Amino acid sequence: MAEFRNRTSVTAIVVGLVAFAVVAMVVDRRSAFGGPEHELSGWTGAVLDIAAPVQKMIALPFDLTQDAWRHYASLLAASDTNVALRARLVALAEENLQLREALIASGRLARIAEIRADFEVPMLPSELVGVDPSPWFRSVLIDRGRDHGVHSGMPVISEHGLVGLVTATSARAGKAMLVLDRQSAVDGIIQRSRLRGIVRGRGTSEMDFEFVVRGSDVRIGDVVISSGLGGVYPKGIRIAEVVSVSDPGSALMQTAKLVPAVDFGRLEQVFVMLRRGPTMELLYAGEQEGALGAAALEGSGP
């Protein structure tokens, strides 16, 4: 009798836990299409808050060794790089001046102001403290959270290009899904030919550029930037470079393979853009901040 009771209680607990896991997955998936933000609070948030400093501590000796080596290696080439960069700076400053003059001359000062407003998004530097513990997902843990103004849906970039999107936050840490993740899809365009497609993560170090009509003008070496049309990422952020174009055979669409602009293996510092895209604002419209953002968007017009 006691054994039967024991077996029944074990079965009940297992069924309860499995039900909890399934409900959690359903709720989690539904929240991806609207609803509350993934703002982890209480003990769930505490796990993320604790994880950030713990992972930083664990990685510290490796970081120090790596930094020392990199500094030494970069010192060797510093002088040459310095000269080259100075020359490039002068050239870019000159080019910038000429472009400004051209814009002013064409009477597009208002457009300049608009562009500036589009691009002057406040950025928060953040350190990458850990990666996803599962090899099947590509996300990272950053050391900035709600207390620093970071919320779900905010794009994350680095000086080289697009990194990903904040998917969950606690008070002092955040989780960001990388563009490499199999769940990630970014609306992109080829900078040269303005051809549109979807940049999809494959869970590896490469990505796919999908839904490209066969025979389109895609070449190896083309740079893919964000189109801004998905309403998640701002327009013009460098995403990747085309490394190969598939032979479509008899298919209507062809796919190109991309190598990300960001070297995710060496990623240490990122910048969180402290303004969500319009889609994310609408998605999280329940919040006051989100509602204000959506209202502002409606007011601004196309």
Next chain:
Amino acid sequence: MKRVFALLAIGALAPMIQGAAGTFVPLRYCPDLGLLLVVGLGLCWRSTTGGVVLSAALGFIADLLSGSLLGQHTLLRIFAFGAARACSQQLNLRGVIPRAIFVVVLTVVTALGTGALTAFFDAGPGVDGEMLRELIPHALINGAFAPLGVWLIERISNWLNEIEGGHQLLPLQPRNRLT
């Protein structure tokens, strides 16, 4: 009770260590510490109820740190514990090689489960060639670390039990030895 909390703390630390290690080594070459811990629990933990709850809690912590759906690791860790417990009662999983083989198979099954759940919830493509290519080295690494991992969990569990003043745990006896 102290034993449960201590193992929970170790279990919570496992994905953090793995996450930190992942910044230097590709994750497919890192052993899945969480999975090894759960397998260790399945093989040496006396109370099935306690083991299931502990495994689920460890899975949930992994979910919080991972980009997976919340609950995905929870479900798979419960499954892994159940599989380890059931197989330990039917097969002789005391040797180094049987344990390694068991963990290789379990890694493959849980990875396929991850792919299937992801596809089912439309949160990305399911199991594809890329995943399988990553799975092979990861499963082998897990298998290589399995005997050591399980042995460590047994030692830690016994040590914690002694601290609590209990008796040393004995490994579960297989009912029918098939290997």
